Amino acid sequence: MLRYTLMRLGIFVGCFLVVWGLVYSGILPRGLGDSNLLWVLLLSLVISAPISFVALRKERDRASENVVARVDRAKANLEANRSQEDVADDAARAQAQGSQAS
Numbered sequence: 001m002l003r004y005t006l007m008r009l010g011i012f013v014g015c016f017l018v019v020w021g022l023v024y025s026g027i028l029p030r031g032l033g034d035s036n037l038l039w040v041l042l043l044s045l046v047i048s049a050p051i052s053f054v055a056l057r058k059e060r061d062r063a064s065e066n067v068v069a070r071v072d073r074a075k076a077n078l079e080a081n082r083s084q085e086d087v088a089d090d091a092a093r094a095q096a097q098g099s100q101a102s
Contacts, residue, residue, distance in 0.1 A: 004063045008052050015051070016044040 020040050022028040031039030 015048040
């Protein structure tokens with residue numbers, strides 16, 4: 001998951017540098033007043049999102065599989081703990097009923 005995040009951040013930074021260069025060379029328009037940095041950030045975000053979606057498809061699928069595997073392991077551990085508690089509870093109830101009957 002960290003690898004995917006770093007790759008996505010790298011694509012965003014690359015887009016930011018390209019857009020910044022295009023704005024300051026005059027190819028793309030500047031923002032109004034002091035909003036130039038915000039303009040460059042938003043335009044970089046809009047450009048990097050579809051690039052990341054296409055370029056990082058395999059890495060995103062791999063990260064998704066890792067998350068699903070972790071969730072499945074956590075569910076299995078919870079179920080194992082629940083069954084252990086049920087066995088211990090049943091044994092305690094049986095022992096309590098056995099001592100009451102005496």
